[in-house]
Amino acid sequence: MLSEVLLNGDVLEVTGSANATTTLTKAATSGVRCFIAGIEAEYSADISGVQPIVLTRTVGGASVTTTFAWDFVKGPFFLPFPCLVHTDYGTAVTVTLGASGTAGVTGTIHLFHAMI
Secondary structure (H helix, E strand, O other), rough: HHHHHHEEEEEEEEOOOOOOOOEEEEEOOOOOEEEEEEEEEEEEOOOOOOOEEEEEEOOOOOEEEEEEEEEHEEEEEEEEEEEEEEOOOOOOOOEEEEEOOOOOOOEEEEEEEOOO
């Protein structure tokens, strides 16, 4: 299965509106499970303060939410998972990034994943 994940790997990117929460959704595909390898989040300009990055997925029929807090003064958020994180078959994955708090500044999220 690992070779399938590596061969089917992809990156999904979304950029939000200025000073608004950015939401990335990897749509569900019937009979397919999403394996998540990592998340990256950044803003179009420097911002000050800690912002939430929220990963929501379905596991065992229940919604599982994991919230990360990152101080973007340190630069972009990048989290490669030490092992693949998966969803149930046929369920979506959502990642959100908090609003920048600054007019004209947009957020961008990258989801590194494979659908098998």
